[in-house]
Amino acid sequence: MNCPCCSGKTYEKCCKPYHNGEKNAPTAEALMRSRFSAFAIPNGEYLMETTSPVKRQFHNKKDLQEWGEINEWTKLEIVDKPSMNKVEFKAYYTNEDGEKQVHHELSQFKMIQNRWYYVSGEFLE
Numbered sequence: 001m002n003c004p005c006c007s008g009k010t011y012e013k014c015c016k017p018y019h020n021g022e023k024n025a026p027t028a029e030a031l032m033r034s035r036f037s038a039f040a041i042p043n044g045e046y047l048m049e050t051t052s053p054v055k056r057q058f059h060n061k062k063d064l065q066e067w068g069e070i071n072e073w074t075k076l077e078i079v080d081k082p083s084m085n086k087v088e089f090k091a092y093y094t095n096e097d098g099e100k101q102v103h104h105e106l107s108q109f110k111m112i113q114n115r116w117y118y119v120s121g122e123f124l125e
Helices: 028-040 043-050 054-056 063-070
Strands: 072-084 086-094 100-112 116-122
Touching: 028 043, 028 072, 028 100, 028 116, 054 063, 054 116, 072 100, 086 116
Parallel strands: none
Antiparallel strands: 072 086, 086 100, 100 116
8 A cells, every 4th residue: 555644655665664663763754754644544652652752741642543533634745844853744634524624734853862753843824
């Protein structure tokens, strides 16, 4: 199957090795793509594991898993990479009411002990 992150690669050669713990995402963009795929699959456990340890208290696996399940994630567009640790993207999805939505965010990531983590996101119009 094609990877949900829209890389053009198969899931097995793209995000799956990150999801099953074989490899860590080598860049902030790769982590962001793998997190999008984790919403599409869905894989709430991976989303929690890749959230910065100091930010995990503001999230929970059940809610992340549920947000992945109730929406149909259709497309990821990388808008900009203003720095090594920031990625601006648009995530396209259809919500549970059948309405098409766009989640536009500038995400910040941090490298901790040779592994990238999601820190925070600023919602954009």
